[in-house]
Amino acid sequence: MRRSPWATLTVLALAQFIVVLDVTIVNVALPHIQTDLGFTPDGLQWVISAYTLVFGGFLLLGGRAADLLGPRRVFVAGLVLFGVTSLAGGLAGSPGLLIAARTVQGLGGALLSPAALGILTVTFPRGRERNIAMSVWGGLAGLGGTLGVVAGGFLVDSLSWRWVFIVNVPIVVALVAVTPLLVPHIKPHAGNRSFDLLGALLATGGLLAVVYAVVRAEPLGWSSAEVVGCLAGGVLLLVAFVLVETRTDAPLVPMRLLRSRALSSSGGAIALTGAGFLSMFYLTAIFLQQVRGDSALRAGVEFLPMGGAAIASAVLATPLIHRFGTRPVQTAGTLLGAAGLLLLSRADATGAYASQILPGTVLFGIGIIAVSVPAQIAAVVEVKDTDAGAASGVFTAFQQVGGAVGLAVVTTLATSRTTHALTTGATQSDALVAGFHRGLLIAAAFCAGTFLVTLFFSPRLAPTADQIAGAAAAA
Known part of the structure; x- marks a missing residue:
């Protein structure tokens, strides 16, 4: 079945659009989220940090998974995970549940974003067509960041803060439905089949521990056992990450x-x-x-x-x-x-x-x-x-x-x-x-x-x- 590359681009760019949108759309909802769920001032930043840390920490692993398992398969898995956790975030009744949903949502974004880019670069040959496709891809991503603040404000004022998450669900359902029809199957890469899952876990765990220590330093003080322990544990995990990366056959970095x-x-x-x-x-x-x-x-x-x-x-x-x-x-x-x-x-x-x-x-x-x-x-x-x-x-x-x-x-x-x-x-x-x-x-x-x-x-x-x-x- 021959698929139009421009239809493929539409699906991929819309997926990237909601990943970028989800960073900015949430920001204008933060005061309402804080009031409704009872976030502390220092805890509220986790609504943003949990998503971005996990997204950044697992992004390279997502790219590797797309290479080994097939980018379309990983793209759909990332979309489903992103949609389910968007719904969970919209229905969350406590700060802990919302942060947990945002954490896993970041993993969904880390799977779908590099997989989408991998499909795009295979679909369009190097040259003028790929340059046009990348311009559309980048333009829609930038538009998502710009329009996210207005869309978020409209949803919060018209409905509630919960809709800044729930709005992703129908978009994800539509994208998952049309992906088999519009996005080509690309064979996984042959060769080394190993994942550096340990590297991703060490890096993300170390960074989460360091950020948690920084946040807790304000109410507890830098000399508290909890803060010092988290800082030390985070640094040890990051050192272990570097050691693993120098020894593995398929390093994350x-x-x-x-x-x-x-x-x-x-x-x-x-x-x-x-x-x-x-x-x-x-x-x-x-x-x-x-x-x-x-x-x-x-x-x-x-x-x-x-x-x-x-x-x-x-x-x-x-x-x-x-x-x-x-x-x-x-x-x-x-x-x-x-x-x-x-x-x-x-x-x-x-x-x-x-x-x-x-x-x-x-x-x-x-x-x-x-x-x-x-x-x-x-x-x-x-x-x-x-x-x-x-x-x-x-x-x-x-x-x-x-x-x-x-x-x-x-x-x-x-x-x-x-x-x-x-x-x-x-x-x-x-x-x-x-x-x-x-x-x-x-x-x-x-x-x-x-x-x-x-x-x-x-x-x-x-x-x-x-x-x-x-x-x-x-x-």
């Missing part, structure tokens, strides 16, 4: 890739950038609603200019990289991102949106993409074609994991500042503003770290148009 200066510096830069992005999104969504009194829908609409700025930045980034190279564009992006966060950190409870919120979010939207696009290109442009997919997977894992760890640090310190302000007699609104300001300053510090990594460690690459197109195809 080929250590030779990390010896590439371009990939390792790009990974460090995108991890710090992800930390700044998730923190800014999380803090601002809560600030707009709990401090400024916006509805969920209005908060979502107020994020739209940032999404538009990011899309414009993505369009401009490629010709600028072709003309000036990766490092100058990335350096400029870090400065714009940091400037946006510093501007946003001056916002208060009553100031005008146009003067206090809009400039910072627009600058940040431009800057974040001006960092990520050249970093993505630099991550894969120097590796062999056979390693391009693995390098891209490592890069994306750095982004997700960095975002989750950074969010834990920022929310812990922001909550600490809010708590201290309340104990000294500040009003609830003033205390939340104080925590918001501290959190954004720490996020700006992450951008400063990106600037230093880019300036001192990133090579100045001048990729050709063909190399840029190839990097986009591996993204």
